[in-house]
Each structure stands twice: as C-alpha cells, then as structure tokens.
Amino acid sequence: MDTPNGRELSAREREVLVAMITHAQPSAGSSGSFGASERAALLATVDDVRAWGRCGCGRCPSIDLGDASGEYPSTGARVVLDGWRGTEGLLLFIDNGLPTYLEQYSASDDVFDEFVPVSEIEYH
Template sequence: MKYSIPDKRELTKPEKELLEYLFAKEKANWNNLIADLKVIARCGCGKCPTIMFGKTLESKTEKGKLIIDYFGKGKNGDLIGVSLFGNEKMPTELEFYTVNGESEVTELPILDSLKPVSE
C-alpha cells in the first residue's frame, strides 16, 4: 500500500472544525493557518479520513513530527485516534486510526468526545 495518494482539494467544513478545535486546545497560534491550508493527499488506503496538508494544491507531501495526539469516539462508539503532525511552521498531516483495532476508521470523531492521549 502506498503511504499516500493525491487528493487535491479544499478542506471540508468538518475538517476545518476539527482543526479549529485542536488548535484552540493545543496550538492557538496556528488557527490563522486554517483558511490557507489545502489538502494535497490522503492516506494510501483510500478509506480512512487521514489527509496531508500543503500551502498550495501543488505542494509536495512532507512528513512532520507529532504535535497533537488525541482520541475520541465515532458515531458508533468506536475509539478513534487523532494525530496531528507538522513542522515548526504548519501542520503537515492529520491522521486517524482505530484505537481498539476492531474496526476501520471511516469518519471523523465527535468533537465533544475528544481528549488528549496524555490524560
């Protein structure tokens, strides 16, 4: 499986809301970046909601370091991990994964259910 596949588009409203939530809690100085972020790729599995960011649709994917690590619940109650990677200037990837390994992640977690992994 490829690490990522091209998916050049604007952020969806739920993606923006999730970033706003995470940045408000952990990285307030990045809130102003959301309006300019572009989705340039998605996870190579093609099923999960993991996305990679760039400043333009032509940006190259870039690996970053773990910046924010949360988990929350999906609509069906499954635990979904949310990891935001980035560099010193901007986020590079928003990754979603199953916490309990019992099901595939196909949706964003419910915002009100999100908690830091370190709690």
C-alpha cells in the same frame, strides 16, 4: 490528489484541525514547544490549508496537508498533538510550524469515512 492545488478541507476536516490546534497537547517525544503563540500562529493559517492526499489504507480519513502551492514538507522540528475518542486516536503532525498531516486511527477494525465529530474528541 487529482487537482493541481489540492482541495479545500471539508467542514469536518476544518473543525477537527481547529479543535486539535486549540485544545490538543503535544504527545510524548515531540520536539519543540507548542504554547499560545504557536497555537495563534497556526490558527492564522487554517484558511489557507488544503488537503493534498489521503491515507492509502482505505480505512481512515487521514489527510496530507499543505496550501495552494503544495504539500507542506514533513521535515525539521516536529510537534505531534493528540486527542482521542474511545479506542480511536487523532494526531496532528506539525513540522517547522506548519500542519503536515491530520490522522485518525483505530485500535479496532472499524472503517471511517470522515473524522469524528469535534464534540466527541477528548484531550488530556
């Protein structure tokens, strides 16, 4: 990222982040719990979340997350929330109660400039 304090999330990135926190369920293998109190605590931090880097694959909009002081560390207890749209998946990595990575991936060769619209995300 070429700014010393990351960058503000785009409107779509913020919408997807909020939707994933609000609706997505932990994927198999997540450590720790993620209930109503954890969701509320995470939602309270969304206004401070900034993007610090983008996936280097060039095919997806996935971003590293942090705040104005830097990227959040990807260590400790991890919960991964998941959603999908068709053959595309969305993951939100939460490490030690902080959102560290928002990912969109595809089982096809599609290239995505931005995250899918929130209205098209499905949750289990």
